[in-house]
Amino acid sequence: xxxxxxxxxxxxxxxxxxxxxxxxxxxxxxxxxxxxxxxxxxxxxxxxxxxxxxxxxxxxxxxxxxxxxxxxxxxxxxxxxxxxxxxxxxxxxxxxxxxxxxxxxxxxxxxxxxxxxxxxxxxxxxxxxxxxxxxxxxxxxxxxxxxxxxxxxxxxxxxxxxxxxxxxxxxxxxxxxxxxxxxxxxxxxxxxxxxxxxxxxxxxxxxxxxxxxxxxxxxxxxxxxxxxxxxxxxxxxxxxxxxxxxxxxxxxxxxxxxxxxxxxxxxxxxxxxxxxxxxxxxxxxxxxxxxxxxxxxxxxxxxxxxxxxxxxxxxxxxxxxxxxxxxxxxxxxxxxxxxxxxxxxxxxxxxxxxxxxxxxxxxxxxxxxxxxxxxxxxxxxxxxxxxxx
Numbered sequence: 431x432x433x434x435x436x437x438x439x440x441x442x443x444x445x446x447x448x449x450x451x452x453x454x455x456x457x458x459x460x461x462x463x464x465x466x467x468x469x470x471x472x473x474x475x476x477x478x479x480x481x482x483x484x485x486x487x488x489x490x491x492x493x494x495x496x497x498x499x500x501x502x503x504x505x506x507x508x509x510x511x512x513x514x515x516x517x518x519x520x521x522x523x524x525x526x527x528x529x530x531x532x533x534x535x536x537x538x539x540x541x542x543x544x545x546x547x548x549x550x551x552x553x554x555x556x557x558x559x560x561x562x563x564x565x566x567x568x569x570x571x572x573x574x575x576x577x578x579x580x581x582x583x584x585x586x587x588x589x590x591x592x593x594x595x596x597x598x599x600x601x602x603x604x605x606x607x608x609x610x611x612x613x614x615x616x617x618x619x620x621x622x623x624x625x626x627x628x629x630x631x632x633x634x635x636x637x638x639x640x641x642x643x644x645x646x647x648x649x650x651x652x653x654x655x656x657x658x659x660x661x662x663x664x665x666x667x668x669x670x671x672x673x674x675x676x677x678x679x680x681x682x683x684x685x686x687x688x689x690x691x692x693x694x695x696x697x698x699x700x701x702x703x704x705x706x707x708x709x710x711x712x713x714x715x716x717x718x719x720x721x722x723x724x725x726x727x728x729x730x731x732x733x734x735x736x737x738x739x740x741x742x743x744x745x746x747x748x749x750x751x752x753x754x755x756x757x758x759x760x761x762x763x764x765x766x767x768x769x770x771x772x773x774x775x776x777x778x779x780x781x782x783x784x785x786x787x788x789x790x791x792x793x794x795x796x797x798x799x800x801x802x803x804x805x806x807x808x809x810x811x812x813x814x815x816x817x818x819x
Contacts, residue, residue, distance in 0.1 A: 495577030496699030526648035556637025583654030595640020698799020716807020
């Protein structure tokens with residue numbers, strides 16, 4: 431990297447050529463050299479021939495799966511806000527998910543161009559909301575772990591400065607085929623769309639077709655949807671899988687297994703705050719098992735657990751594990767229970783077969799997704815459903 435920076439003399443193309451032809455770990459070396467030169471020279475120092483094919487797309491495989499499908503502009507704001515918090519300053523935002531305010535930003539939209547703080551679309555352009563069709567079979571040394579960012583029940587609002595067009599989305603279907611759903615047209619410069627049910631399949635892109643100068647597009651909050659067992663591999667890949675066994679194609683949710691320690695299978699996003707999860711659970715042989723809510727990765731969540739015999743409890747996992755509340759409940763292995771969890775403000779409620787069995791209060795985690803948790807054993811489950819409170 432030092433060699434490339436010295437002999438590249440600040441030229442982006444020349445520096446990348448040098449660092450790549452040196453060999454060894456060229457991916458990391460090229461990324462670091464490119465980052466340094468981006469800071470040094472700004473956007474003008476990077477030719478469109480490099481920027482246009484990437485279109486700001488950024489994939490961040492991590493246990494907080496709602497952050498995995500993102501873009502360079504949004505992540506730049508996240509980094510800036512982290513620095514502002516450390517400095518005691520107010521954060522930037524909130525802004526629409528796609529706002530195109532940063533110079534040259536297209537935020538993952540291919541076949542479109544930045545124009546005066548907006549996005550010029552002529553024809554058909556889209557941005558990913560999950561693992562895109564052209565990358566699902568990509569073979570690398572790493573797996574792209576991600577939750578979708580767009581679900582049925584979300585309300586999408588798009589603002590256009592000028593032009594005519596309509597919204598559309600694409601989702602996976604049986605045998606992982608692509609299915610497109612047409613949305614509303616822009617009316618008076620605005621298109622509003624409550625995303626319809628798509629049969630339990632993950633939505634992998636949203637887009638605009640027409641001749642439009644798109645100023646912004648946004649959706650946020652808790653959807654109203656479910657995850658029924660369906661054919662194909664991509665519905666299973668739409669979960670962040672940190673279990674020893676989750677064979678979606680064969681078992682769906684019937685056998686969720688963790689051999690040692692605690693394993694999770696999670697779904698959703700950091701902007702899910704007050705919501706309800708409903709699911710049928712079958713506690714099998716396990717040290718503890720149940721459902722997590724307000725989940726922000728593998729080490730931050732609130733869990734409702736079938737634990738010791740004759741007892742259920744709420745645990746909070748954050749810098750260690752703490753039991754928030756427990757209550758007697760005569761549950762049995764291999765029996766089925768209809769479980770409903772609610773997170774509202776700092777209050778967590780658990781219902782079993784329609785009866786309130788446990789309440790807890792905790793201020794630590796204000797938002798996050800949901801999922802299943804198994805500690806050294808096996809859990810069976812039915813179709814999970816989520817709805818806002």
